[in-house]
Amino acid sequence: DYCYGGYHPIQVGDVFNKRYKVLSKLGWGYFSTVWLCIDLRSGRHVAVKVLKSGAGFTQAGQDELTLLRCVTRNPLKGRIVQLLDEFKIAGVNGIHICLVLELLGPDLRCWQVCFGNPGLSLTCVKHVITQVLEGLEYLHRHCKIIHTDIKPENILLCLTPQSSSHPPGGAIQTYSSVIKTTMLQDPVIVYYFYAEAAGKPGNLDNITVKIADLGSSCWVYKHFCQEIQTRQYRSLEVLLGSEYGPPADIWSVACLVSLQTFRFVGLTISIILDHLAHIIELLGMIPVSVALSGKYSYEYFNHKGDLRRIAILRPWGLYEVLVEKYDFLLREASLFSDFLLQMLDFLPERRTTAAQCLKHPWLKL
Numbered sequence: 001d002y003c004y005g006g007y008h009p010i011q012v013g014d015v016f017n018k019r020y021k022v023l024s025k026l027g028w029g030y031f032s033t034v035w036l037c038i039d040l041r042s043g044r045h046v047a048v049k050v051l052k053s054g055a056g057f058t059q060a061g062q063d064e065l066t067l068l069r070c071v072t073r074n075p076l077k078g079r080i081v082q083l084l085d086e087f088k089i090a091g092v093n094g095i096h097i098c099l100v101l102e103l104l105g106p107d108l109r110c111w112q113v114c115f116g117n118p119g120l121s122l123t124c125v126k127h128v129i130t131q132v133l134e135g136l137e138y139l140h141r142h143c144k145i146i147h148t149d150i151k152p153e154n155i156l157l158c159l160t161p162q163s164s165s166h167p168p169g170g171a172i173q174t175y176s177s178v179i180k181t182t183m184l185q186d187p188v189i190v191y192y193f194y195a196e197a198a199g200k201p202g203n204l205d206n207i208t209v210k211i212a213d214l215g216s217s218c219w220v221y222k223h224f225c226q227e228i229q230t231r232q233y234r235s236l237e238v239l240l241g242s243e244y245g246p247p248a249d250i251w252s253v254a255c256l257v258s259l260q261t262f263r264f265v266g267l268t269i270s271i272i273l274d275h276l277a278h279i280i281e282l283l284g285m286i287p288v289s290v291a292l293s294g295k296y297s298y299e300y301f302n303h304k305g306d307l308r309r310i311a312i313l314r315p316w317g318l319y320e321v322l323v324e325k326y327d328f329l330l331r332e333a334s335l336f337s338d339f340l341l342q343m344l345d346f347l348p349e350r351r352t353t354a355a356q357c358l359k360h361p362w363l364k365l
């Protein structure tokens with residue numbers, strides 16, 4: 001990928017735009033490499049996302065910039081990663097768009113690695129999900145943006161907890177030394193880091209998170225692409241190739257909740273036909289009109305709305321699964337399944353909105 005049109009070769013010590021000095025690598029993705037830098041003008045640590053230079057990547061970068069600028073202008077922007085600056089660099093592999101972003105910490109996927117099964121405490125999950133929903137409420141309602149890629153890798157921990165007396169610099173210092181010296185995936189380091197960032201060693205319940213990576217996002221009224229979402233978090237309408245909108249993000253949140261709470265893989269199967277079979281087993285029959293509404297419908301369903309090639313389904317409803325398999329108490333199971341089922345309505349227009357989800361008693365329990 002380090003060729004013409006690809007990544008820009010970068011080394012620790014490089015200075016971008018006479019201003020951002022590279023300290024270490026934070027991560028990378030299909031579109032970019034991301035670097036921890038110090039802003040020589042302000043002394044502040046930032047993340048610089050350097051996009052690949054090919055035409056498609058430059059277009060994607062321009063779209064990401066336009067979306068981020070819209071988010072950054074709004075006073076309610078708190079739950080989404082903030083764009084601080086932007087510039088271009090001309091390198092051996094072409095011209096690269098660079099996004100200067102506020103520095104955030106490791107992502108939710110580290111938690112899965114770090115905390116294993118059954119994952120984080122329910123209190124902590126509720127806390128995180130509330131913040132994700134607040135972020136989406138803002139994106140959907142105020143910015144008219146669909147994120148389209150809600151998944152653990154794109155939910156990042158904040159380094160400066162909003163409700164803490166802990167000096168914000170502390171966590172950033174810890175973070176920059178941690179990523180310089182060791183693998184972030186090391187469970188002990190990640191645990192230490194979270195405790196540090198949360199301002200209360202041993203208590204992870206008051207951490208704050210933000211939604212990152214608007215690189216695949218689009219406008220509610222202007223889509224850039226039809227194939228959205230990472231497979232395991234993909235909503236029914238996208239699987240089927242029907243129209244999608246903000247409700248597609250809500251479906252992904254439901255998958256995120258179930259994955260975070262109990263490694264519940266019922267909805268996160270990678271083969272589409274099996275994925276659809278699991279959706280039906282867990283959520284009930286898909287009405288024929290819905291099943292046959294998409295561009296790809298006939299690849300998976302026959303004209304009667306029955307799944308092709310899968311003869312036997314073993315229905316096991318969400319509530320029963322919670323009680324029978326995961327030993328939930330009845331009251332918790334009914335509230336929790338109610339919360340999830342509203343987010344997994346087959347009809348996008350009937351699915352709960354982020355604002356409605358935020359009022360659900362499960363989050364307050």
Ligand code: ATP
Pocket residue numbers: 026027028029030031032033034047049081101102103104105107153156212213214215
């Ligand atoms: P993808 O393949 O997921 O589309 P991408 O090229 O669009 O990737 P991002 O997901 O934005 O890139 O960033 C890649 C990685 O860099 C993230 O998973 C995260 O580890 C790290 N990262 C991104 N932004 C930040 C930030 N603001 N602060 C800290 N780390 C970040």
Ligand code: MG
Pocket residue numbers: 029153154213
């Ligand atoms: Mg990403």
Ligand code: MG
Pocket residue numbers: 029031213214215216
């Ligand atoms: Mg991306």
